[in-house]
Amino acid sequence: MDASVLLSRLACPLIPVVVIDQLDDAVPLAEALMQGGVSALEITLRTEVACEAISAVKSAMPHAVIGAGTVSSGQAYEAAVQSGADFVVSPGATDQLFKAAAAHTVPFLPGAVTGSEVLRAMESGYATLKFFPAEAAGGPSALQALSGPFPDINFMPTGGVTLQTVAAYLQLNNVCAVGGSWLTPRDLLIDQKWEAVYQLATDSVTQVTQMSRGEPQ
Ligand code: 3PG
Numbered sequence: 001m002d003a004s005v006l007l008s009r010l011a012c013p014l015i016p017v018v019v020i021d022q023l024d025d026a027v028p029l030a031e032a033l034m035q036g037g038v039s040a041l042e043i044t045l046r047t048e049v050a051c052e053a054i055s056a057v058k059s060a061m062p063h064a065v066i067g068a069g070t071v072s073s074g075q076a077y078e079a080a081v082q083s084g085a086d087f088v089v090s091p092g093a094t095d096q097l098f099k100a101a102a103a104h105t106v107p108f109l110p111g112a113v114t115g116s117e118v119l120r121a122m123e124s125g126y127a128t129l130k131f132f133p134a135e136a137a138g139g140p141s142a143l144q145a146l147s148g149p150f151p152d153i154n155f156m157p158t159g160g161v162t163l164q165t166v167a168a169y170l171q172l173n174n175v176c177a178v179g180g181s182w183l184t185p186r187d188l189l190i191d192q193k194w195e196a197v198y199q200l201a202t203d204s205v206t207q208v209t210q211m212s213r214g215e216p217q
Contacts, residue, residue, distance in 0.1 A: 003087055003107035003128040004154060007176045010039040010065065012205050014166070016183035017042045017069055017158055025189060026053035027060045032194040033183065036201025037209075040065035042089055042179060045076055051083035058084040069179075074100035081106050089156075089179075091132045093117065098124045109156055113137045118150050128154045128176060135160025140168040147174040163204055167211050 007013075016033055020026050020043055033041055043054050045068055057066050067087040068080030077100035080088050085106060090097055093110035101108035102124075111130040112118045121129050131143060134157035138145075143155055157169050158179035169178045183204055188196050 001101070001105050001107045002126050003109045003156075004176070006065070006087055006107045007128060007154075007156070010177065012037055012039040012208065013170060013175075013177040014038055014183065014204055014208055015040050015042050015067070015156065015158075015177050015179040016201070017044060017179045017181045018184045018189075019044050019046050019181075019186070020049055020053040021047055021189070023049040023052055023056065025192065026056045028192070028194050029184065029189065029197060030057045030061060030064060030066070032197040033201045034061065034064055036198045037205030038183070038201050040067060040086075040177075042067040042069040042087075043085075044069040045072075045080065046070050051079050054080070054083040054085050058086075071097070073097070077101060077104075077108075089130050091130065093121055093124075113142075115146075115149065118146065118153060122150075122153070127152055128156070130179075131155040131157040133159030134169070135165070139165070140172060143169070143172050143174060147172070150174075163207065166204070166208065170208060170211065 043050055054066055065086045068085035069089040071077050071080050071088050071090045074096040081104050087107040089109045091111040109130045110121045111132050112121050154174055154176040156177045161180040162182050166178050169175050
């Protein structure tokens with residue numbers, strides 16, 4: 001299922017992309033981000049505890065919108081759905097992933113950068129795609145260029161985006177959300193500095209809110 005409806009309901013278009021090494025960190029981290037004004041986060045399936053972390057956060061915060069990221073196989077897609085993920089994100093897309101996604105109602109954001117990748121996703125019924133690695137793949141100007149041939153496609157750029165560059169992405173008509181790890185630096189997670197994570201989230205959300213209102217930042 002396409003992710004457009006889910007993403008359009010988010011109060012804030014920033015989606016922290018997180019790597020959870022310690023299961024016990026998942027809930028306090030999610031709480032700090034949500035208290036900072038973030039509406040959704042993506043827990044990447046890059047560690048052994050990732051699926052358990054998604055389940056733990058959903059259990060502690062049932063209304064939080066929690067996605068599974070770095071979903072790179074049909075098997076991983078199944079695991080993400082079983083963990084209770086509200087959406088699934090992949091850095092790319094394969095027949096296996098499209099097949100797994102078609103078997104579930106959980107929204108899927110396939111990754112696409114090139115015209116052929118966008119067309120392949122469109123053929124499978126998707127109009128909301130992850131654009132990764134955003135900065136390395138050309139950044140805002142590449143997304144602007146894609147809006148010509150693909151006016152009905154929306155993107156969630158991630159990869160190399162920072163607090164300094166996020167505004168340039170969100171100003172584009174074909175960007176519906178922006179993801180990134182700048183909201184959860186690894187050193188803050190290792191030291192369990194949840195107050196600092198909260199502050200970073202607050203600063204980022206404030207900047208984006210001011211920008212959407214046309215206020216100086
Ligand atoms: C990822 O999949 O790693 C995300 O796109 C986050 O990228 P970043 O760490 O460059 O923000």
